[in-house]
Amino acid sequence: MSSENGASRADGDGGAEAAPPEQLALIRESVRRAKAPRAKPRTWRGAALAKELPVARVLVDKGVLHLDRYFDYAVPEEMDAEAQPGVRVRVRFGAGRHRVREGRREGGGLIDGFLVERRAESDYSGPLAALAQVVSPEPVLSEELLGLARAVADRYAGSLADVLQLAVPPRNARAEQRASPAPLPPPKKPDHGSWTRYEHGGAFLDALASGGAPRAVWNALPGPRWSEELARAVAATLASGRGALVVVPDGRAAARVDAALTALLGPGRHALLTADAGPEKRYAQWLAVRRGSVRAVVGTRAAMFAPVRDLGLVAVWDDGDDSHSEQHAPQPHARDVLLLRAALDKCAFLLGGWSCTVEAAQLVESGWARPLAAGREQVRRTAPLVRTVGDGDLARDEAARAARLPTLAWQAAREGLRHGPVLVQVPRRGYAPRMACDRCRAPARCRHCSGPLQGQDAGVLRCDWCGREEGAWHCPECGGFRLRAQVVGARRTAEELGRAFPAVPVRTSGREHVLDTVPDTPALVVSTPGAEPVAEGGYAAALLLDGWAMLVRPDLRAGEDALRRWIAAGALVRPQSEGGTVVVVAEPTLRPVQALVRWDPVGHAVRELAERAELGFPPVSRMAAVSGPPAAVAEFLATVDLPPDAEVLGPVPLPPPPPGRSRRPGAPPPGEHWERALVRVPPGSGAALATALKTAQAARMARGSGEAVRVRIDPPDIG
Template sequence: MSSEDEQPAGGTDGAPPEQLALIRESVRKAKVPRAKPRTWRGAPLAKELPVARVLVDKGVLHLDRYFDYAVPEELDEQAQPGVRVRVRFGAGAHNVRDGRREGGGLRDGYIVERLAESDYQGPLAALAQVVSPEPVLDPDLLALARAVADRYAGSLADVLQLAIPPRHARAESRTLPPPPPPPSTPDPGPWQRYEHGPRFLEALASGRSPRAVWTALPGPQWAQEIALAVRATLASGRGALVVVPSGRSAARVDAALTEALGEGQHALLTADAGQERRYLEWLAVRRGSVRAVVGTRAAMFAPVRDLGLVVIWDDGDSSHSDDNAPFPHVREVLELRAAGGKCGFLLGSWTCTVEAAQLVRSEWAVPLTAERERARRLTPLVRTVGDGDLARDEAARAARLPSLAWQAAREGLRHGPVLVQVPRRGYVPRLACDRCREPARCRHCAGPLEASGGGGALCCAWCGQDSPDWHCPECGGFRLRAQVVGARRTAEELGRAFPAVPVRTSGREHVLDTVPDAPALVVSTPGAEPVAEGGYAAALLLDGWAMLGRADLRSGEEALRRWITASALVRPQEAGGTVVIVAEATLRPVQALVRWDPVGFAVRELAERAELGFPPVSRMASVSGPPDALAEFLAGVELPGDAEVLGPVPLPVTPAGRPRRPGGPPPGEQWDRALVRVPPGTGAALAASLKSARAARMARGGGEPVLVRIDPLDIG
């Protein structure tokens, strides 16, 4: 095996993610003099293509490249591109850059290609073992993984750990059936409710690749609509991939696909299936036995044959962002697949994220919505309870349930179940104007302000600059507020208020999937709302300020998404469905809920972010670590000329004994964080510079860790 300085990069610098065609050429042979490998300890080598270029599963940035190994004659037949192998990594090889030996242990890897000659002039180490003859890494998956690694400043090996499930020998030995014949083109069905829905299905069925941002109508039919889009794609002889945020959502789409395609015509990829079942389903996809896939986050890399459509449902759910390095987001990965593979793209949700609005604004995708009057007929009546109402409400002061909400619950219980949404504990409020509730922002970088120190001095959570003379730019007010309303005893209080009605809870470790169409109070945290058979008669959205007051750029967008997700489970207004939200009616997210206008809210939010230089209009990276290590890293990194560094500022210390948050400091340790912001068009250069700096630091054996996260969800 060659040392790091002697071995060529093998294409690991990569091209920008937009140039996937060039990335697929990253393993081409370099045009330099080459030497044929010698025998390995006297053992004969393969007569043809005796060199295997291997991606070693090392997972460190300064070794994010390929290594050449000799192929013994006895492994010649099995050692094909894409198979898993075991290689001796660093056996006796001295790493010139960091001045230390890597050790000679066996490591897993993948054969990328077979070559006649090697660039390395010395003797090559031989492949130790072919773990399996199953070619699990094909060129398309390799190109996608490289594009994702480059976009998120990560290593190729880390991405492949997310993309390829662990091997299970018994599953691998099973014989799978041949692929089924394409189904017939479906009728539009519920897609007729959308202005361009039938045309979208027609484009998929004819082999074209439309790209759409779909704002779904309330109700349970979204899963059936996805299944019809998948069937239309399969009718054209192509495959389809659907990624949803949770196992419960996957089960609903799974049932809809079974109804639309029949039994055994698609694969379900979720962690709940177990290692053997999940690997068997993944193999069925790779071998082409099935052409349709539905799954949770890891399914975004599923190797679907002749991919014709990728679908993501509810892209605003945080579950779509991976908690493991390099922290890819499903939406971005599926965008790469749609652009590189020239397949259809469908982003669907009851609401609309700012990123989805940007896809429409840039004309990369077209909107797919229903007519305004149809949407209004299918949505529930939304009523608000503000602070003034609460101050005059004796019932709210006594039991934290406003009279309007109590009346709506009592009326709804006559006809069916009533949903009560309460924010989960742990929401940290941001500061806002006490008069108009406009979030308090820094005048330098527009980041959120927070109180620090014993005197409550204001400073920015992004750049750390003080704001001693803050005043509200909207109304001129000088007073701030931060409000958190506890929800610990909500179920008990409701039980006392309605003693003859059963109270069910959903959240934390116990999440309900469905509830019957019978009078009951269902208390749920956001994201854990069960589906009611026939829909809820009413919904109470309590403690709106606990979500709107979060110290995060996305607090308004996320609050609206949570509210609409719960309200979409309620019966239409013409069937008596009512939603009561405890929040000020003048606030923009509340107004968007009352009008049921998530697209309008996202468009306005996008315009404001563009004016302030916020993502997704700009690209941003979070760099965190121990204070000294972070300062050293920032001093040494060569950022693009138009990059702006905000901070660093201290991160909250995780109490000892608590689990470590993804991308956060270990419990009990103090870390700082800096944000690096660049304008549009410089994102690839930013990722490359941060990746290069981390790789150089690792090669030097540099001490404490520094964590880089591109496009972090939480920059509050």
């Protein structure tokens, strides 16, 4: 019989809750057998079992919550040497519930798993099924990685198997047969470099180099030096004889840190873990890290679980980027996983970015981390000049009404093109503009399916969902008949700018084709947020168009996210002393716009945190989203044993995904009506909430309930 995770376990991993009587009887029987004289070696179908520790505790690769426990199997004598804790195995696993629980499968299909522990006795008194195969003698699951995966599963109300699918990459036999390089001796302590621009920057590096574990939230100065500064933090940690891990949002950022580390330390001292490397190369580098040949890792989201030896520093860059949020169950966030690693490994923690999230501000507000920022004079010397164009300016601007490019933006672009490239940021990709009422700015919707209306050639309106044309639109909110472009896509903007500046080359960077760099020559670079290429020597100017479109999103993070995207674009512009200018088309009185003008993302995050504390919104509170068909959601909420201080908000209907577009996790399937409820608890009750939701979901799966219910802890959007 398998052992449960919890108070009933007899292996020392449980808590202090009282076990049911039948489990107490089982524990007493296990103790009696342990004290009894050892029996003769057992056999499985005539084959001798291992003489020492003949029981293998296995975690099967089944990501369902009601099977989130270990199963005991017998270890045949011929597998004794290779069946060590941490290796991949294959076992027989079938569908009979009571027989699955007892691990007595004579039939059933083969399933992958990890051997977690070898034991002398099993809690089950009957015969055990034997291990079918040791897939590889390579121990890929260490105790530290198993403990981290369990902590992540508990925090996000998920299964351990699902977390390990994210943490351990698929096996590649050729990569395992390849020998990893010999570890290099620790490098020398690096000098402070550009860290001297920050108050306490040098002291932070000194603490890392001396073996300390400082925790800091780093507000990086604009410009390209952030990757070099991260590399110096890694080098200081390596100099202390410890390992370091850096997680960045995308491959382009990883390549920049990779180049900075290579330039500072030389090749062979770090591994680059990104999806672009391919399965064999990536697994070979992951193995080099696990074997201790490489002590530093730079990578994207999946690298947050990299098994770095003697971990001394975990760092995450731009934690507000959506790419840090895993889309596969249980959907952990890289920032929170690294926070868990910092606590479990007692290592240093560095959260950096040009902007500042509310979660980062909370780490400083609580005293868990210290701020690492530059003085205001240093910020003024490195930041560009920011100018605004508001609604009143647009109404009086003939050029803005005719060409959607305000006069101030047109002048800044013309002046910037005399000295170098000019960046133009637009909120969305594509060509066709979506339309809104010119008077009240309510989105223009199709009368048949409520889809968004887009402006086509010759002034024709067409629905983006059902494709029907609309010839007699009027606003249901205010009765207006005039329309304006709500958001014009990058390609359409590139065409308009090409006509406005006919002698200047226009380049585009977006989802289909993302540019990494552009030369330091006059050109217009039209980009969507997050796809901005780096200009050699910096951009001469940047135009942030349709800024209001990012601010009106019905989401709690709309202002924070808009400011982060604006600052990310502005950080690529030359300093004000070199003529760098940023023009943002948005209402100047709004808080995110004012924060951009002052270049004060930390102050914006602190004020946002104070408001959320008053309203009880995350991250001050912990929150979970429960979504699914209305009847299933109602049944789930009626059966879950929530903490006494939990508050249920909703449920409310979820909008269906647009036809032909990929469905986000937690969104309803096409043609189905779903609802979502939010469950909120105050600080200190987050673990109890996750446990309650996981228990209810596991019981529901065990009963075989048909309709799906999705549970997500800390959903990124609750608007």
